[in-house]
Structures are given as C-alpha cells and as structure tokens.
Amino acid sequence: MDLRDVLGLPIESNETAISYSDAEITSKSLFIQNLVEHKRILEIDKDEIGEDLEVYRTYEGIRKIQDKELWSDITYSIVILQSGQLNGRYFNTIGYYRSLAENGYCYSEIFQLAEGYAEFLLQQPRENHEQVKDVVVIRMQKHDLLVVPPSYGVTIINPSDKKAIISRIRASDAEEIKEPFYNTKGGCYYRLAEGKWDYNSNYEEIPNLRLGEPQNKWKSLKRGIPIYTSFAYNPRYFKSLIEPDTSLFVL
Numbered sequence: 001m002d003l004r005d006v007l008g009l010p011i012e013s014n015e016t017a018i019s020y021s022d023a024e025i026t027s028k029s030l031f032i033q034n035l036v037e038h039k040r041i042l043e044i045d046k047d048e049i050g051e052d053l054e055v056y057r058t059y060e061g062i063r064k065i066q067d068k069e070l071w072s073d074i075t076y077s078i079v080i081l082q083s084g085q086l087n088g089r090y091f092n093t094i095g096y097y098r099s100l101a102e103n104g105y106c107y108s109e110i111f112q113l114a115e116g117y118a119e120f121l122l123q124q125p126r127e128n129h130e131q132v133k134d135v136v137v138i139r140m141q142k143h144d145l146l147v148v149p150p151s152y153g154v155t156i157i158n159p160s161d162k163k164a165i166i167s168r169i170r171a172s173d174a175e176e177i178k179e180p181f182y183n184t185k186g187g188c189y190y191r192l193a194e195g196k197w198d199y200n201s202n203y204e205e206i207p208n209l210r211l212g213e214p215q216n217k218w219k220s221l222k223r224g225i226p227i228y229t230s231f232a233y234n235p236r237y238f239k240s241l242i243e244p245d246t247s248l249f250v251l
Contacts, residue, residue: 006114006143007078007167008226009064013115015163016054018078028061028075033094041094041186055091056081056156070235072172073242076228079166081118081158090191095121095155095181098174105244106150109170110218112227113140116164121187122152122212122251129153129180131205132188136212136251137197140166143224144214149249153180155187169227171242212251 003011003018011020035053059078063071084091098107111120117140124134138146148154158164181187184202189209192198199206216223220230220237231238240249 001115003114003165006112006226008229008232009062011062011078013080013165016080016082017057018059018080018165024065026061026063026065027059029059031058031060033057041182054082055084056093067232070232074169074231074235074238075172075174076231077168078114079156079168081156081164081166083158083161083163085193088192090157090159090193092121092155092157092186092191094178095123095153095187096176096178097125097153097180098150098170099177101171101173101242101244103243105246107171107174108150108241108244108249109148109154109168109174110221110227110238110241111140111146111148111156112167113142113144114165114167115142116158116162117141117160118164118166119157119159119191120146120148121155121157121189121191122148123155123188124149124152125180126205128204130184130203132203132207134251135188135207135209137189137209138212138214140214143216145216145218145221145223145227147215147218147221147249149251150244150246152251153187155181157191159191159193167227169231169238169241173242 001013033055120138122136126133188203188206190198
C-alpha cells in the first residue's frame with residue numbers, strides 16, 4: 001500500500017513492514033518487539049505460540065535524505081502494530097513514560113494514524129506509577145492526530161483484525177521509560193474483546209476510564225496533513241516538544 005498521502009514520504013507498506021528507496025529515505029534504527037520481550041507483561045507459554053511472533057516494530061529517525069538539518073532536534077518514527085490476541089488481550093505496545101526535559105517537565109509527543117485503527121490508552125500517575133490520577137482512551141482512525149501531554153504514559157492497542165501503522169514525532173533527546181509498565185504487567189486497563197475493558201490488579205488506585213477525542217487542530221496540525229509535512233513547513237510551532245509547557249496540552 002502506498003502511504004505517501006498519509007505520511008508525506010515515498011513509503012509503501014506490506015503485511016509486516018514498510019519499504020522505501022535508500023536513495024530518498026534514511027532511517028537510524030529498527031526495533032522489533034517479539035514474544036520473548038512481550039512475555040514480561042504477559043503470563044504465556046512461548047512454546048505454545050512461538051517466541052519469534054512479532055507484536056510490533058518501530059522505525060526510528062526516518063527522514064528524507066535532504067532533510068538532515070531539519071530533523072536534528074526532533075525525531076520522526078513509524079510504528080507498525082500487528083493485529084492479534086494473547087491471553088484474551090489485544091496486541092499492544094509496551095507502555096512507557098518519557099524522560100525529563102531540561103525545564104523539569106517530561107517530554108511530549110505527537111502521533112498520527114496512517115493505516116488501520118488503534119486505541120491509545122493514556123494514564124497520568126500520581127507520585128507512584130501504581131496510583132493513577134487520570135486515564136483516557138483515544139480511538140484513532142486514519143489521519144487522526146493525538147498530542148500526548150508531558151505527564152501521561154502511553155500504551156497503543158490494536159483491537160482490529162488488520163495491522164495499524166502510526167507515525168510519531170518527539171524530541172530527539174526524549175527517552176522511553178518502560179520499567180514501571182513491566183513491573184505492573186502493562187497499563188492500568190486491559191483491552192478485551194467486544195469493546196470490554198478490565199482493571200489491571202497490579203495497580204493500587206485506578207480511576208474510571210474516560211473517552212477522549214483525537215486532537216486534529218493543535219497549533220498548526222490539521223487532520224489529513226501528515227505530521228512530517230506540518231513540521232517541515234513550520235518547525236517553530238513544535239518548540240514545545242523540546243521545551244514542554246504543560247499549559248499547551250489538554251486532553
């Protein structure tokens with residue numbers, strides 16, 4: 001499938017990966033999350049399923065060859081989340097928080113759905129990860145945008161029968177902090193079949209799950225315009241990804 005209209009880049013997708021010309025596009029790294037690593041949040045017998053089963057993959061630092069200087073402080077990535085279920089739960093990414101910026105706030109990030117359907121579970125912890133102050137689910141269709149506030153952790157879920165492809169931009173210095181989610185075996189809610197959600201008993205305090213909306217008009221962002229294109233057109237509007245200001249992010 002040609003993804004040029006949703007990514008703003010000459011990229012195509014197949015069942016599990018993306019492809020592009022090395023003469024036009026470059027990528028810094030490829031991370032593949034298979035069942036071996038995913039066992040840290042799921043009690044499953046890998047011998048029954050196969051440890052090489054791929055759950056999701058992330059292409060980090062994708063850009064056009066000529067855009068090297070443009071993407072020095074901000075990183076553009078593509079996540080491919082496969083469809084499927086394990087132990088009655090839909091495939092999801094390992095949840096994470098982001099590291100602190102120099103001003104003392106956690107970095108933010110922006111997502112856009114390029115193919116398929118996905119649900120984003122965002123949770124805001126209190127002083128401890130096991131005590132959650134707020135939890136929101138955002139249902140994302142093709143072209144939808146999501147701006148994640150600095151204080152929220154992210155888990156991406158694919159409750160469909162087709163893969164989901166998601167683009168993402170954030171500060172190049174931002175690091176993912178996954179260990180809290182490993183300790184609690186995932187986010188504070190699990191996504192089950194038939195639209196059902198279940199509490200994660202590894203948490204001490206969980207509020208009611210509320211439904212949020214995609215943010216398709218944040219600053220210069222607009223639904224239908226790839227975030228790569230929006231950033232390339234006006235990078236200064238994305239300064240808050242490098243110097244996060246909590247007043248600019250509302251769910």
